[in-house]
Structures are given as C-alpha cells and as structure tokens.
Amino acid sequence: MVSRTIFCLSAFLVLSVLATSASSEEELSPYYYNQVCPQALPAIKRVVEAAVYNESRMGASLLRLHFHDCFVNGCDASILLDPTSTIDSEKNALPNSNSIRGFEVIDQVKLEVDKVCGLSVVSCADIVAVAARDSVVALGGPTWEVQLGRKDSTTASRDKANSDLPSPFMDLPALINNFKTQGLDERDLVALSGGHTIGLAQCFTFRNRIYNETNIDPEFGDQRKSSCPLSGGDSNRSPLDPTPAHFDGAYFDSLVKKRGLLSSDQALFNGGSTDGLVQAYSSDAKAFGADFAESMVKMGNIKILTGEQGQVRLNCRKPN
Numbered sequence: 001m002v003s004r005t006i007f008c009l010s011a012f013l014v015l016s017v018l019a020t021s022a023s024s025e026e027e028l029s030p031y032y033y034n035q036v037c038p039q040a041l042p043a044i045k046r047v048v049e050a051a052v053y054n055e056s057r058m059g060a061s062l063l064r065l066h067f068h069d070c071f072v073n074g075c076d077a078s079i080l081l082d083p084t085s086t087i088d089s090e091k092n093a094l095p096n097s098n099s100i101r102g103f104e105v106i107d108q109v110k111l112e113v114d115k116v117c118g119l120s121v122v123s124c125a126d127i128v129a130v131a132a133r134d135s136v137v138a139l140g141g142p143t144w145e146v147q148l149g150r151k152d153s154t155t156a157s158r159d160k161a162n163s164d165l166p167s168p169f170m171d172l173p174a175l176i177n178n179f180k181t182q183g184l185d186e187r188d189l190v191a192l193s194g195g196h197t198i199g200l201a202q203c204f205t206f207r208n209r210i211y212n213e214t215n216i217d218p219e220f221g222d223q224r225k226s227s228c229p230l231s232g233g234d235s236n237r238s239p240l241d242p243t244p245a246h247f248d249g250a251y252f253d254s255l256v257k258k259r260g261l262l263s264s265d266q267a268l269f270n271g272g273s274t275d276g277l278v279q280a281y282s283s284d285a286k287a288f289g290a291d292f293a294e295s296m297v298k299m300g301n302i303k304i305l306t307g308e309q310g311q312v313r314l315n316c317r318k319p320n
Ligand code: HEM
Pocket: 057, 059, 060, 061, 063, 064, 067, 098, 099, 100, 101, 166, 167, 168, 169, 170, 175, 192, 193, 195, 196, 198, 199, 200, 201, 202, 203, 205, 262, 264
C-alpha cells in the first residue's frame, strides 16, 4: 500500500516534470538560436537592410508579410507556401493577390542564413518575424527583442486568409472584433494600425473613401483623386501617410486631420472609443513606438507552432 502510494507519487512527479518541460518548450525565447547559430540574426539584418536600402517600400512590404502570416492560422509562415495540387496558397486570397510582396527577400534571407549556420535550423516563420522588426528599425522605427522558436506549417488556407484578414472597408466595431478574435485588444488595434506609417495602398482600396465619405479633409481627398479616378486606375498607388518611407508618428497626425487614406484608418478617429489613443499617439511618437513594439511581440505569438509541432522548412515556399 505504502509502496504503491510512493509509486503513484513518483509517477505523478515524473509526469509533472514532463508536462513542465513540454509546456516550457512552447515558450518562445529571444535567445533560441544563440547556441545553435549565433550568426543567424546578424545575417537576417544584413539582407533586410540591403533590400530596404535598395527600395524603401520593401520595409513596409516585409512588415505587412508578418501581419498577414500571423492573422491566418498563426505565425507559421503559411503565407510563404506556393500553390500546388495540395496547397491552396494564401498568396491567391483577395487581400494578398497582386498586393502582398517580399517573398524574394525572404528566399534570399533563408539562403544566407542557412549558409552562415551551415544547416537549416532557422524557421521561415522566425525569419519573417525578424525581417519585420529589422524593416521597422531600418526605416527609423522602434526596436524590440523578437521572440523566437516558431516552427513552420505544412499547410496553408486561402479560405482563412479571405475570412480572417481585416478589410479596409471595416468600421471600428468590425475592426475591434476582428482583432479580438486574434487575442488582440483595442490598444493593439490602434498601435498596430500605425504600421500604416509606412508603405502604399492601391486606388481600389480607398476609392469609396475619397469619393463617398464625409469625414475626410476635402483638400486631401482632391489630392488623392488626382491619382485615383472614379473609374480605372485601380492599382494606382498612394502613400498611406505623408512620409511612407519613415516609421514616424505622421500616420496618427493624419488621422486627427481627417487625412486617413483607408476607411479602416479613419475609423480609428471618428468619434469612437479609440479617438483618445489616436490623439495621444499623434502628439507622442515615443509612446506609439513603445506600444507598437509591445503589440508586435503580442502579434508574433498568435497560434505559434513549437517543439515537435510543424517543421523547419528547407525551402520557405514548400513543405519538406
Ligand atoms: C487594422 C486593419 C488593417 C487593414 C484593414 C489593412 C489594410 C491594408 C490595405 C488595404 C493595404 C494596401 C494594400 C494594397 O493596396 O495592395 C495595406 C497596406 C499595408 N499594411 Fe495594412 N491593414 C491593417 C492593419 C495592418 C497592420 C496591423 C500592419 C502591420 C503591423 C499593416 C501593415 C501594412 C503595411 C506596411 C502596408 C504597406 C505595404 C506595402 O507598401 O507593400 N497593416 N493594409
């Protein structure tokens, strides 16, 4: 009886130790590659800096790539998978098609990282997360420690990309709800929308706003109409804020002036619950930077694969 109790107790202890180590495996860490490949992060930074130096917009594109990865079944590099007979690529989903970019840079990073590491140890999902941070820094934005140890998926979902990515036509309640389903709150929504301090948008994503909406500065609307006609020119691009190659506070300043480009941008400053935060960020770029960094770490944790889950892809465009 006593020995049986002891046996049960020790079995319980062994199980709890196993459970603890299993659950600690699920935690990401900024030091994940420090032992196995200390050269990995500097290599990512080199390639990203070169790409952003060559074309500043690439920084914006790489930031958006991480966002569109994380919001569709978590940050698992599913967005990088090319279409095959078994993979319904997220690249062909409406929010991504003819819009999402940066895949060649990720390929280049992967090649370089595998070369300096001598083997394929860094996941594509981690590469995308680090590339987003390095892009923001290269364009003058805040820095943060990227949590690492994500694994890559073996599947993708075009349907999920269509249903889970927010649309530029959403109003504030819809945006809040969309972020809430990802475990992100109103502060995350406002801070992360500040990603629109860099990059460009196509005419069809803001045509309704500049021709139909009334919560818009008329002079700004006229400026945008000059390169976004009522019909035609769907893919003509405009900057999302006045300084699309600088990660600064100008995006929020624009919102306060009713110069948000997308309906979903102006929705954050339109008499609703997020007005105060937009106002605060518009006069305090440092506060925005700090909150953006914090929310990026949070976004980078959405539904990650860790430990034995998933794989480290050899080629970011296809499962092993
Ligand atoms: C809040 C909901 C959001 C909506 C509705 C939205 C929508 C859009 C749309 C429609 C575009 C233009 C795409 C095109 O015309 O091809 C765009 C661009 C962009 N978005 Fe968002 N977005 C949102 C949140 C975010 C977040 C959270 C980030 C990053 C943290 C982000 C980063 C970017 C960047 C950097 C660009 C420019 C990309 C480039 O120039 O290649 N967006 N977004």
